[in-house]
Amino acid sequence: MRSGRPSFLIPFALVLAGCMAPVSNTQKPVPGNAVQRGASAGDVATRRINMPTTLPAMKAFPATRTTQPIRSNSLIMGDFLDLSFQLESGRTLPVLSRFEGPITVGVTGRAPARMQADLDQLLMRLRQEAGIDIRRGASPSTGRISVELIPKRKLQRHVPHAACFVAPNVTGWDDYLRNRGTAHTDWTRLRQRKQMAVFIPSDVSPQEMRDCLHEEIAQALGPVNDLYRLENSVFNDDNFHTVLTGFDMLILRAYYAPEMRSGLSRAEVAQRLPAVLERLNPAGGTGTPRLTPGTPSAWKQAIVDALGQGRSLNARQAAARRAVSIARQKGWRDTRLAFSLFALGRLNMKSDSQAAFAAFNEAEAIYRDRAGTGLHAAHMGVQLAAYALSAGHADQAITTIDRHLPAVRQAQNAALLATLLMIKAEALNHLGQSSDAARVRLDSLGWARYGFGSNAQVGARLQEIAAIAPG
Known part of the structure; x- marks a missing residue:
């Protein structure tokens, strides 16, 4: 018996909301080298989005064959x-x-x-x-x-x-x-x-x-x-x-x-x-079984401690730092180091946005450099796009999103696809492209109905993203 999808490992559904909160009196990193001062909560002009009275039909992916394995x-x-x-x-x-x-x-x-x-x-x-x-x-x-x-x-x-x-x-x-x-x-x-x-x-x-x-x-x-x-x-x-x-x-x-x-x-x-x-x-190719050394239990335990429940935030952050440290000591430049950085980024979004951004940025770079990890990179990209949007860098947000959309569609992740499209719609709106923004947002709603389920959850995600967009 095994846990199919432990709730503490849902890759982004619980993460994005964390970076939605305005960061008070801290530097808010954005993609590239720019650093912009974050506004306090009282300074943010939140734009509300009115949910359509009738949502578009639920979208679903067709049955398609997947790509071939890339490993020997x-x-x-x-x-x-x-x-x-x-x-x-x-x-x-x-x-x-x-x-x-x-x-x-x-x-x-x-x-x-x-x-x-x-x-x-x-x-x-x-x-x-x-x-x-x-x-x-x-x-x-x-x-x-x-x-x-x-x-x-x-x-x-x-x-x-x-x-x-x-x-x-x-x-x-x-x-x-x-x-x-x-x-x-x-x-x-x-x-x-x-x-x-x-x-x-x-x-x-x-x-x-x-x-x-x-x-x-x-x-x-x-x-x-x-x-x-x-x-x-x-x-x-x-x-x-x-x-x-x-x-x-x-x-x-x-x-x-x-x-x-x-x-x-x-x-x-x-x-x-x-x-x-x-x-x-x-x-x-041909050959005999090539056994890969097992992942150390210390690293696995650090990940469980970082992403599990029942521990203080400080303890979970320390566990994430421990996972990153073990991965670096082992010389890993694979998905395990990137996942350690992902955990570290998740846990620092509210307390240290610079550290969170650096972790997501490095994790995305690792995933993008490896074959077969485009979807992983997209989970980092949604965070980076949200940061860019919140800092007013709408063009950077759109570029980041467009880079990751093909992998998300290939992996058939409607919830992630809907979230990326919602961020893109807000970025287009910020650039004054209101008709394109409305079209992209409408597209996002069909995928959101499949990815999130209830209309209330779809509306909540729309409002979370609207809240981080510049007023």
Whole structure:
């Protein structure tokens, strides 16, 4: 069992609001070398935006194939082994386990039409891209994978830190509660997957439901571990990617390759992997598994302490600085250093805007220099664009946003897309381009309905962004 999307790791939804607050008597950094004095709260002329009485139709992304993996097959072999033979807790899995034969999926609970459509798109992609024989069951209540929707409060009453999760050998919520904590639901005892249950909150945005479907069904089928080192994968605790990527589909295709079967040991899988990946991903080259040193537990704990709850802000800031320090001492220039900087930036937005800006700026530079991390860079870019807008640098805000929009659309993140477009609309308005601003804002609302859900949440995000725009 794992937490699908821990609330403390939602990449930007809780961050942007922090940089919305006016900074009093401090230097407010903006992109480039300019530094502008921040106005006090009493000096800010807040512009209110009137929500349209009728919002545009909800937008959703079409089912599209993802880009191919960018890692070499030798590295992917090592990733496969680490993902497949270890739990996030560090416990070892003795054998590979998977479903054998056709897989059916059933849905119970109050599932909205949009979620049903997203599930059908996901199952189609799994058939086409991962080669898995998976489809809907004959009736909603049947399926070797059971997807059950329950109220978020009810879910988190029993699993407090889970946004959604998957459990083995149970058919639904009541069955899970009867067997949780027993050998029946112990992943390490699993030899073959016969029944899995995925639990998703019924009262969250369409995007969050979709994200849970992608991550938890993928883990019901295959790896149950996450690796911080992976750039372009949902199998990463940084949670930037929430829709299955080309790398993820390749991992699942290898999982269900005819050369593999339930019960194989790590050594037996390692022996088969070179031929499997050479056949499935010829562009990745040949070779033997190249194992990557594990991420130190001290760094992982620092990240948990920084982004978790129940600690003072000072303690969390100290943990973020510790994560950055460990990453620099290790000589990392990868996603782990960038994610450490992201955490540091989040925690310093209200208390030290210069430090926050520097952290986001460095993190964005690291992500932009690496292949496959355009979405990660966009999560930094939304912060940098907000800073630029608040300081009156509308042109810089628009340039930053336009640089990141393609990666956000490719990753199908409607909430981030809507936020970027809302900031762009405010920047255009500041430049006197009111008709273009209205067009971009209207476009943002359709994506916001999918990304944020309720009209109230859409309106709140609009007002947060309007509040940082110059009066």
